[in-house]
Amino acid sequence: MNAGLSTKNAPSPIVVLPHYAIGSIAFIIASVLLFFISGDIIKTNLNPQVLSVTHIFILGWITLIIFGALYQLIPVVMEVKLYSEILAHISLVTMVTGAAMLSYSFWNTYIVGTLLLQVGGSAILISVILFIVNVVMSAIKSKQKTIENTFILTAAIWLLFTVSIGIFITINFAKHYIDKSNFDLLKIHAQIGLIGWFMMLVIGVASTLMPMFFIAHKLNKTYLKLSYFLTNGGLILLMLSLYFFDNTYILFFTGLIILSGISFFIKYNYDAYKKRLRKKLDIGMKLSVLAFTLLFSTLVFGILSLTNFDFLSDFYTKIRIAYGVSLILGFFTSLILGQMYKTLPFIVWLQKYQDKVGKFKIPMPANLYSEKVANAHYYTFISAFVLLIVAIFTELQIIAQISAVLFIITSLLYSYNTFMIIFHKENLKPLK
Template sequence: MNGLKTTNAPSSSVVIPHFIYGGISLIILAVLLVLADTYLLKAYFNTKLLAITHIAVLGWASMIIFGALYQLVPVVFETALFSEKLAKSTFWFSSFSVLFLSYSFWVGSYVTLLPYASVFMFVSLLMFVVNIGLTYKKATLKNIKSTFVITAVFWLFITELIGTIIALNFKFNFLTQIHLHYLKIHATVGLIGWFMLLIIGVGATLIPMFLISHELKEQKLKYTFIFINGGLLMALINWFLFQKNEVDILISLLMIGGIFFFVSFIYDSYKKRLRKKLDVGMQYSMLAIAAIFIPFILIGFMVFNTTIEVEFLYRISTFYGFSIIFGLITTLILGQTYKTLPFIVWLHKYQKLVGKMKTPLPRELYSEKIATVQFILYFVFIGAFVIGFLFNQILFIKIGSYALLIVALLYNVNIFKIITHKVKSVENE
C-alpha cells in the first residue's frame, strides 16, 4: 500500500474486529452450506438459502468491507473518519443484528422474530451510513472514485430500507405485490448498487496502485457510473410502476455496458503495470474481475429466454446470486485481505520503528503457502458449485461445500497469524 496517506487512518481497534468477525462468519457460512445440503438446489427463497445469503452478504462480505472502508475512506476522501466511537458501536450492534437476522431466516420465523431482527439490522446499517455520509461531507477530495463509494453507501441504505419493509410486511401485510416481487428489487439493489458500485470505486483506487499503473483514463469510470446507476434507477421505476419486460432488456444492456467500461479501465491498468509478477492477493483480484460479466450474462439469459423450465430457472437464479457473492465479492475480499490487513497491522506496529530497526514487509506477516493452498481449494469450490448448479448434482455441491470450509479455516489461520504478529526487536546495524 505504498503511496497511501496514513495521517487520517483510524485506530486499528476500529478496523481489525471487523476482519475477525468476517473470518468467523465465513466459517459459519461454510458450515451452513454443508448443513443446507439439498436446499441449495431448491427455490432461492427457501429459509435455509435466505439465511445463508444474509450471513454471506452481511456477516462475511459487508463486515469485512466496513472494516476495510474505515481504513480506506480517509484515504479516498482525504479526511479523518467522522466518529471512531460510532464505528465501534456500529460493529457491536451489527454483530448481534447479523446473527439475529440469519437465525430468524434459518428457523423460518417470519412473523415472530424476523420483523424485530430486520429493525435491528436497519438501525445498525443506518449508523454506518451516517458515519460515512458525515465523513464524506467534510471530505477535501471528491472525485469519481469517492463518488462511487458514497453512492454505493446510499444504495446500501435503500437496500436495507426495502428489506425492512419486506420483513415488516410478513407481520402487518400492507404491500400490494407478493414478497418475491420485492425480494427481486431488494437483491438487485443490494448486489449491484451496494456491492458492485463499491467494488468498482475501491477497485479503481487499489488495483492500479498495487499494480503500479499510471496515466489511466478515468473517463471510462464516469461512463461506468452513469450506465450502472442509470440502469438501477430505471429498474426501480420499471419494477415498482410498469413491470415491462422490454425495459428489463434495456436495463441489462446499460449495466453490461457500464461493466465493460470498468473492465476496460482495469485492463488498461494491467497492461501499463510496472509490477509484472502478481502475488496471491492480486491473483484473486484478477480472477474476480474476469468473473464480473457472469452475473450479467445470467441476467440476459433469464430475460431473453422465456421457455426455461421453472426448476431450472430457480437454479439459474441461485447461480446468479452465487456468481456475485462468491465469484466476484468473496474472491475479491479473499485477495484484498492479503493486501490490506497486513498493511494495517504493519502500520500499527512498525510505522514508528522505521529507521530504528529492521522491519518486515507486510506480506511477511502471513503464510504465502497457506494462502496459495487456499487459492487452489477456492477454485475447487467454485468449479464444484458451478457443475452442481448447472447439472443439478448434489454430490458436487457437497464437495464444494467442504472445500469452502477448508478455505475458511485456512483463511482464519492467516488472519490470526497477521493480527497476533509480534514485533521483532532486531536493530539496524
C-alpha cells in the same frame, strides 16, 4: 509538510481489526451451514435456511469486512480522517447482533414478523445508518471530489434503500400495506443490494486501489464516469420496471444498460492491469484479478436471467441462482479474499513497525502471513466455486457437498492467515 498523506489520518487498528476477525468467523459459519443446505440450493428450494445462510454471507462476511476495510480506506480515498470512531464501534456491535438475530430467525423458519426478526432487522438498520453517517460526514470534509468518492457515497444511499425495503418486506408480509407480492419486492431488495450497494462500492474502492496496487498511471477516468451514469441509470430503470411493468423486454434492456456500465469499470481496471508496474502478481492481486474473471461470469448469468428464450425455459431458476452464487460467493468473496492481503498486513505492519523503520531490521508486510496457506486457499476457492456452479446445473448433491467442504477449507485457511496477521508479534532484529 506532507499534505495528502493517509497515514496521519489512519483510524486506530481497534476500529478495523475486529471487522476482519468477526468477518472471517462468519465466513467459516456460513460455509459449514452451506454444507447442510446444499440439497436445497441444487433443488432451487429457496427456503428460510437458504435465506439464513445467504444473510450470513452477505451481512456477516461481505458487509462486515467492507465496513472495516472502508474505515481504513476512507483516509486513502478521501484524504481525511474518519468522521467518528465511536460510531464505527456502535455500528459493528449492532451489525453483528442484528445479523445473528436475523440469521437465527430465518434458520428457525420464523419469517413472519417475529420480535427477534424485527429487532434484528432494526439493529441492522441502525448499523447501516451509523455507517452511512460516517461515510457521508467524512466525504463532506474531503476536498477530493473524485468520481471514485461519488461511487462510494451513492453506494451508501443505495444501502439505505436496500435495508429499508428489506424491513418493509417483513412488515408487509403481516400487514399487507401494498398490493405487491413479497417475491416481487424481494427481487427489488436483492437487485438494489447487490448492484446499488455492493457493486457501486466495489467500483469506487477498486478503482482507487487497483491502479494504486498495480502502480498504473495515466488512466482514462471517462470510463468511470460512463460507468457511474449507466450503472445508476440502469438500476433506477430496473427498479421501476420491476415494480410497475415486469416486462421481459424492458428488463432485458435495463440489464444491458447496467452491463455496459459495469463493462466500462472492467475496462478501466483492465487498462490498469495492462499498464501495471509489477508484472508478477502477489497472492492478493491474483485473487483480485480472479474476482474480475468471476465478475464476467456473473454478468453472463445476470443477462441470461433477464432473457426469455424457449430453449432456456427449464433453466431460468438455475440461472438466477447461479447469478447470485457467482456474485456473492464468486466475485465479492474472491475480491475480499484478495484485498485482505492488500490491506490487513499493512494495518498491522504500520501499527507494529511504523516507528522502527531504519532503526531495526524488520519484516515486510508480506512476511506477516503464510504465502503457502494463501496459495492453497486460492485453489480450494476456485475448485469450490466451479463445483457449486456445476452442482446447480447437474443437481448432483454430492458435488454440492464437496464444494461446501472446499469452501469450509478455504474459510479455515483464510482465517488462519487473518488471525496470524492480527496476532503478529513484533519481530525486531539489530541492523548489523
